[in-house]
Amino acid sequence: MAPGIIWVSSRIVDPALTPKEFCTWYENTHIPEVTALPGVPRAERYEAMAIPSPSSESQKFLSDNAPWLTVYSMPDIEYRNTSAFRGLDGQSEPEESLLENVFRHARFDTRFYEEMQVFEPAGPPVRPATLLISAALQPAVGTDADFEAWYRQEHLRALSECSGFRRTRRYRLVSGTSLDRFVRTSPEIPGYLALHEFQGEDFPWGELSGTAGTEWAKRVMGGLKMEEIGWFRLKRTYPE
Numbered sequence: 001m002a003p004g005i006i007w008v009s010s011r012i013v014d015p016a017l018t019p020k021e022f023c024t025w026y027e028n029t030h031i032p033e034v035t036a037l038p039g040v041p042r043a044e045r046y047e048a049m050a051i052p053s054p055s056s057e058s059q060k061f062l063s064d065n066a067p068w069l070t071v072y073s074m075p076d077i078e079y080r081n082t083s084a085f086r087g088l089d090g091q092s093e094p095e096e097s098l099l100e101n102v103f104r105h106a107r108f109d110t111r112f113y114e115e116m117q118v119f120e121p122a123g124p125p126v127r128p129a130t131l132l133i134s135a136a137l138q139p140a141v142g143t144d145a146d147f148e149a150w151y152r153q154e155h156l157r158a159l160s161e162c163s164g165f166r167r168t169r170r171y172r173l174v175s176g177t178s179l180d181r182f183v184r185t186s187p188e189i190p191g192y193l194a195l196h197e198f199q200g201e202d203f204p205w206g207e208l209s210g211t212a213g214t215e216w217a218k219r220v221m222g223g224l225k226m227e228e229i230g231w232f233r234l235k236r237t238y239p240e
Contacts, residue, residue, distance in 0.1 A: 004077030004114045005171060006040070007134070007193065009066035009230070010106060013181060017105035019067075025102055026068070027236060034072060034088060035238045039079030042239070043072045044128050046232035052205060062134065062230035066109070069134060069232050071195065077114050077174060090179060099182060107180040113171030113193050119156045120167040129166040129197035130234050138190035138226035150220045151194070158211040164200040171195075190226045203231065 012022055027045060035043050048063035063069075079085055086092060090108060093099065139147035151170065159165055171193040178185050198204070212221060221227075 001076040002078070002114050004074050004112060004174065005169075006070075006072040006074060006080070007111045007113060008070045008072070009062065009109045010068045010070070011066045012105060013107050014105035017102060022102065022106060023068070025098075026070075030089065031070060031238050037079075037084055037088075039076060039082065039085060040072050040074055043070055043237070044132075044234060045070050045236040045238070046132055047235045049131075049203075049231045049233050051231055062136075062228045063232060066230065068235075069132075069230060071132075074112075077112055080112050093182075103179070103182040105181070107178065109176070109178050111176035111189060111193075112174040114174050115169065116172050117152070117170040118167065119160070119170070121160050122166070125166050125197070128234055128237055129164075129199045131164070131198040131200060131203055132232045132234065133194075133196040133198070133203075134228075134230040134232065135194045135196065136190040136226075136228040137192050137194070137224055139192075139220070140223045140225050143220075143223055147192070147220055150216050154214065154216055155211065158214075158217075159196060159208075162198070162207040162211065163204040164198040166197040166199050168197070169195045188226070190228055 010022075010026065012019065031043050031045060034040050046069040048067040048069075051061060051063075074080070089098060090103070090110070094103060137147075156168055159168065173189055173191045173193065176186075176189045178187050211217065
């Protein structure tokens with residue numbers, strides 16, 4: 001039994017659906033339906049944050065285009081293959097009004113990840129932290145060992161020295177799809193995900209920038225094949 005998560009970023013792709021309508025359905029109906037299942041006991045709902053002074057005008061973030069992120073806990077990632085889970089709206093086709101009023105106007109990127117490391121220097125948190133960095137990364141072919149060593153030997157320690165740091169959870173991709181206007185595709189997805197949690201009103205931007213300044217960090221980050229970074233603030237937890 002391997003623990004993991006469901007990572008779901010969502011966005012509206014047709015203005016016929018308003019953010020209020022979308023979030024009311026998602027947060028008051030859909031997430032409670034998912035977390036009512038025995039194999040998905042908890043979830044956190046996040047909303048994107050504005051990024052001050054990006055280092056490059058061409059630099060783009062996941063949170064620029066996908067304003068919402070939901071992370072569901074799964075004690076056993078294989079629960080995704082059960083009939084109960086597959087029967088959820090979005091995993092199967094919803095009833096007509098929900099399909100036409102929501103799913104035809106939105107995009108959902110759903111990924112299943114298996115847990116590979118939990119870094120909690122101060123011990124398990126009592127509650128989810130207020131801020132989250134979602135970092136999905138794909139190292140270049142042949143560099144996975146260096147990527148893993150950098151994370152474990154340097155990067156996590158550097159992050160833990162930043163103000164407000166609470167923990168990092170790291171995952172390996174199992175599978176993922178994109179559901180855009182209820183058309184499902186299988187895009188290329190980074191193979192590793194790290195969720196970095198911070199407590200506070202805002203990220204320690206200057207300190208975080210410093211963690212990328214070592215020669216090792218520059219080598220690893222500069223050689224990435226894919227990179228999807230998102231900056232989020234906690235909106236709601238389930239159960240509350």
